[in-house]
Amino acid sequence: LSFQVEAGDRLGLVGPNGSGKTTLIRLMSGEMSPDEGEITITSGARIGYLPQDISERLSGPLLESVLDSIPGRASLRKEVRDAELSLKNKLSEGQQVKLAARLADIHNQLSSLDDIYPSHRAEKILEGLGFKSADFNNHVSELSGGWRMRAALAGILYMNPDLLLLDEPTNYLDMPSVRWLETFLRDFKGAILLVCHDREFLNRQIGRVISFEREGIRIFKGNYDYYIKAREEESRRLEAEARNQEQKVKEARKFIDKFRYKATKARQAQSKIKLLKKIEIVKTHKSEKSIHFSFPEVERSGRVALTINDLSKAFGNNELYSNINLTVMRGERVALIGPNGFGKTTLLRMIAGEINPDKGNITLGYNVEMSY
Numbered sequence: 001l002s003f004q005v006e007a008g009d010r011l012g013l014v015g016p017n018g019s020g021k022t023t024l025i026r027l028m029s030g031e032m033s034p035d036e037g038e039i040t041i042t043s044g045a046r047i048g049y050l051p052q053d054i055s056e057r058l059s060g061p062l063l064e065s066v067l068d069s070i071p072g073r074a075s076l077r078k079e080v081r082d083a084e085l086s087l088k089n090k091l092s093e094g095q096q097v098k099l100a101a102r103l104a105d106i107h108n109q110l111s112s113l114d115d116i117y118p119s120h121r122a123e124k125i126l127e128g129l130g131f132k133s134a135d136f137n138n139h140v141s142e143l144s145g146g147w148r149m150r151a152a153l154a155g156i157l158y159m160n161p162d163l164l165l166l167d168e169p170t171n172y173l174d175m176p177s178v179r180w181l182e183t184f185l186r187d188f189k190g191a192i193l194l195v196c197h198d199r200e201f202l203n204r205q206i207g208r209v210i211s212f213e214r215e216g217i218r219i220f221k222g223n224y225d226y227y228i229k230a231r232e233e234e235s236r237r238l239e240a241e242a243r244n245q246e247q248k249v250k251e252a253r254k255f256i257d258k259f260r261y262k263a264t265k266a267r268q269a270q271s272k273i274k275l276l277k278k279i280e281i282v283k284t285h286k287s288e289k290s291i292h293f294s295f296p297e298v299e300r301s302g303r304v305a306l307t308i309n310d311l312s313k314a315f316g317n318n319e320l321y322s323n324i325n326l327t328v329m330r331g332e333r334v335a336l337i338g339p340n341g342f343g344k345t346t347l348l349r350m351i352a353g354e355i356n357p358d359k360g361n362i363t364l365g366y367n368v369e370m371s372y
Helices: 023-030 061-068 074-090 091-114 119-128 146-157 175-187 200-206 226-261 266-278 344-351
Strands: 012-013 049-051 163-167 191-195 206-213 216-221 304-315 318-329 359-364
Touching: 012 023, 012 200, 012 226, 023 049, 023 163, 023 191, 049 146, 061 119, 061 146, 074 091, 119 146, 119 175, 146 175, 175 200, 191 200, 200 226, 206 226, 216 226, 226 266, 304 344, 318 344, 318 359
Parallel strands: 012 191, 012 206, 049 163, 163 191
Antiparallel strands: 206 216, 304 318, 304 359
16 A cells, blocks of 8 residues: 655545554554554654544543643643742752743743644634533543543644544534534645545545555545445446456357367467467456344334333433423334433433433333334
């Protein structure tokens, strides 16, 4: 695999799960090393990497953790704290002068960083991703997985890197945050390498596709829709070429079988044998495996599948909802939508019997079998 990412490029990585998209991004981020070849990063270029699993990459209060995503900022602040503590100790005049000079230098460096990376920009990014100003002092460790992912994304966007590596950035975002991220990325001046299963999001963000195919890794210009169209056209062309070639091979073999021992036609038969040996078989695209499944048959349920009466749920002072009433009829399809943390998963868990409501009741209809 060989390719180059120019300033401002927008590339989408597409292909089946397990084909190597995340591995390529991890190689580019420096988390892994290639078996062969090399990855060269332009001197001084900053890389921002959002993995699918952020694990324990963040710590401390939310806003501070985003501010500290700027390389060197956290260590400079620690140095300030250590120096101020040292000044309280009994030091010689020379040591105090030296330490004061170092403190002044650190404050100048922090001031320069503040000019380039103002804190109000971090606040604006956090608010765009759904956080409230009241959340800024909350500890990152108290956040759920989805919100920690947003905090990590906020830190990466705040860095304003030259190359942004995003591995499924929309997985933990609600719709308002996805729309905000789309707008932010449209205004982003750096290069982007994006893995995303949201086809519309991918389409609106990329101008080139690196495709992990069964026949190898391919590169296409255009967005995801253009790539799909190009692949379909290429498949049709290869299949037509393969059919045409197959017909020619059949005709040549038929001629050889018929005339190879006839003196008048032997030379022609030999030339056709040589031709067959030279033919390179046209390789068509191998079709992707599809998953086929069905749900086992169950007895017909009653007309009402689910009833919820006067349901209330809170976690501490956080009241998710109160006095919810809902009826789901047999065959209905219902979507639960709303911002992260507003109780969508909690409602499903209560219906499934994993947790109990604070008030009210949930009743399955006659003969209803539930899967969760």
